[in-house]
Amino acid sequence: MNSVLQGRYAVTMDMWPLQSADFNRIHPFYDHLRQGRLTTTKCRDCGRQAFPPRVICPGCLSENLEWVDLPVTGRVLVATEEEVGVPVGFESPLIHALIDLGGQIILFARVKGCSTGELKEGDEVRLVVFPVDPLPVDGRKGETILQERVFFAFEKV
Amino acid sequence: MRNVCVIAGGQSQWGVRRATLRDMFQEAGKACFEDNPAVTNKDIDGLIVGSAYTERCSFQTHLAPLVAEHLGIKPKNLCLRVELLCATGSSGIMLAYAMIKAGEADVVMVIGGEKLYTPQRWEVNYSELASVDHDWDGAMGLGLPPPVFAAVAKQHMKLYGTTEEQLAMVSVKNRRNGLNNPKGQFREEIALETAMSARPIVRPMKLFDCCPVTDGAAAIILAAEDRAKHLTDKPLVYIRGTGQASMHNMSANFSNWTTWESLKVAAQQAYAKARVTPRDIDVAQTHDCFTISEIIEYEDLGFCRKGEGGYFIQEGKSDFGGQVPVNTDGGLLSCGHPFGATGIRQGIEIMRQLRGDAARQVEGARIGLTHNLSGFIAAHTVVIYGRDLE
Numbered sequence: 221m222n223s224v225l226q227g228r229y230a231v232t233m234d235m236w237p238l239q240s241a242d243f244n245r246i247h248p249f250y251d252h253l254r255q256g257r258l259t260t261t262k263c264r265d266c267g268r269q270a271f272p273p274r275v276i277c278p279g280c281l282s283e284n285l286e287w288v289d290l291p292v293t294g295r296v297l298v299a300t301e302e303e304v305g306v307p308v309g310f311e312s313p314l315i316h317a318l319i320d321l322g323g324q325i326i327l328f329a330r331v332k333g334c335s336t337g338e339l340k341e342g343d344e345v346r347l348v349v350f351p352v353d354p355l356p357v358d359g360r361k362g363e364t365i366l367q368e369r370v371f372f373a374f375e376k377v
Numbered sequence: 378m379r380n381v382c383v384i385a386g387g388q389s390q391w392g393v394r395r396a397t398l399r400d401m402f403q404e405a406g407k408a409c410f411e412d413n414p415a416v417t418n419k420d421i422d423g424l425i426v427g428s429a430y431t432e433r434c435s436f437q438t439h440l441a442p443l444v445a446e447h448l449g450i451k452p453k454n455l456c457l458r459v460e461l462l463c464a465t466g467s468s469g470i471m472l473a474y475a476m477i478k479a480g481e482a483d484v485v486m487v488i489g490g491e492k493l494y495t496p497q498r499w500e501v502n503y504s505e506l507a508s509v510d511h512d513w514d515g516a517m518g519l520g521l522p523p524p525v526f527a528a529v530a531k532q533h534m535k536l537y538g539t540t541e542e543q544l545a546m547v548s549v550k551n552r553r554n555g556l557n558n559p560k561g562q563f564r565e566e567i568a569l570e571t572a573m574s575a576r577p578i579v580r581p582m583k584l585f586d587c588c589p590v591t592d593g594a595a596a597i598i599l600a601a602e603d604r605a606k607h608l609t610d611k612p613l614v615y616i617r618g619t620g621q622a623s624m625h626n627m628s629a630n631f632s633n634w635t636t637w638e639s640l641k642v643a644a645q646q647a648y649a650k651a652r653v654t655p656r657d658i659d660v661a662q663t664h665d666c667f668t669i670s671e672i673i674e675y676e677d678l679g680f681c682r683k684g685e686g687g688y689f690i691q692e693g694k695s696d697f698g699g700q701v702p703v704n705t706d707g708g709l710l711s712c713g714h715p716f717g718a719t720g721i722r723q724g725i726e727i728m729r730q731l732r733g734d735a736a737r738q739v740e741g742a743r744i745g746l747t748h749n750l751s752g753f754i755a756a757h758t759v760v761i762y763g764r765d766l767e
């Protein structure tokens with residue numbers, strides 16, 4: 221439809237992160253997601269665990285980091301249901317919850333697969349990983365390569 | 378260090394505009410110069426332009442020289458753009474203040490604006506995914522996030538007994554005050570029952586608990602005191618102190634959802650620099666992006682004790698005639714919220730209140746405050762203005 225772009229994909233309008241090693245130094249996070257693992261980086265020098273994952277430690281600025289696993293199940297502290305103004309690409313109602321992952325970290329995350337009024341405080345939720353739009357990338361011979369991508373949310377147990 | 382005064386201010390019409398970003402910058406610049414005919418575009422030696430979504434919605438970078446060219450300004454000391462999403466306008470005022478105070482510029486226009494309505498409406502909500510941490514919170518579908526403020530409200534209600542009716546009272550007050558700004562987006566009063574029975578956006582946030590999406594621009598002129606004395610015959614309004622703080626960005630690092638620690642830090646810095654206390658504030662424009670925000674701001678700005686924000690609105694303490702009238706021109710809930718312009722609109726209203734020529738005047742106001750929050754409640758910006766230096 222767009223005559224100038226001739227159907228080309230403008231990544232600047234892309235809501236998903238760039239995930240491959242070509243574009244992102246924390247690409248292992250997404251590899252781990254494909255294995256059903258929710259991970260982040262921890263500093264081998266000062267012990268600080270940060271989220272989201274980093275390339276330097278926000279405590280001591282060390283680059284000596286390792287990947288560690290976070291719990292993949294958690295408990296709902298607060299749930300919200302967005303009924304109006306949901307961004308394109310998301311279901312309505314769009315449900316979010318403040319989720320306590322085993323006392324290690326609290327995430328405000330999307331909860332998929334619940335109908336209105338279904339998700340309650342105290343409910344248990346678990347990690348769910350799903351494919352998202354692949355990323356078109358220029359190949360060496362001018363061809364377009366589609367890089368697969370994933371993202372995560374939670375679902376009621 | 379030099380003293381810095383605010384000598385003029387004006388805004389474009391705000392709302393769903395049939396105009397481009399540059400159209401509205403021209404309207405705001407003209408309105409600003411018309412507020413004080415003693416200052417002209419030839420007097421401006423510095424220009425600071427604020428816009429958060431200029432690349433996103435107008436596909437335009439390098440905005441400051443473009444705006445200078447359209448307003449006939451030829452800045453020689455500074456010409457640049459600032460961005461801090463919802464606090465962009467106040468950030469521009471802070472920067473202009475510091476540059477003038479340090480002697481690096483004499484007369485600076487700060488102009489901010491946003492064109493948010495794109496021809497297809499889906500893009501408006503979609504664009505907002507750039508507002509929070511794009512790779513983490515944005516990918517969870519959080520834009521300029523009503524869900525975040527709904528989660529804040531639920532926790533505040535549980536902890537402190539704040540009620541939906543108290544939330545609605547904020548929108549009723551600010552809609553009434555919106556009659557004081559002829560260029561605001563909404564100029565209709567609403568009844569408490571209307572606010573209480575409105576359709577839910579994210580419960581407990583209903584339609585009137587949320588500020589709208591807005592196109593618009595606003596401009597203000599700051600000058601060194603010695604120049605200001607020659608450039609205005611109105612009472613001088615000084616900037617007394619500023620503070621800006623951030624302690625997290627992504628949701629996972631937001632340690633306290635109901636006490637906004639970085640707001641308390643920014644406010645303490647601004648109060649200390651201005652040598653005033655919360656009790657000294659005669660009039661305030663705070664960031665009422667959602668009704669719950671204004672209630673928490675009463676508390677964390679120190680207008681009342683923690684947890685008593687709901688009673689503060691219920692007892693009329695933030696209304697005209699109360700302890701500290703808040704959002705006297707209608708705030709974001711009435712005027713709308715073009716990110717780059719909001720802090721400037723707040724500054725203009727405080728300037729008018731302290732000059733004594735506001736549309737609806739807080740009698741005898743001599744000290745005023747503006748506050749913005751931005752992003753995932755991730756940064757707070759406070760500016761204190763005064764008729765006096767001590």
Ligand SMILES: [Zn+2]
Nearest residue numbers: 263266277280
């Ligand atoms: Zn470290």
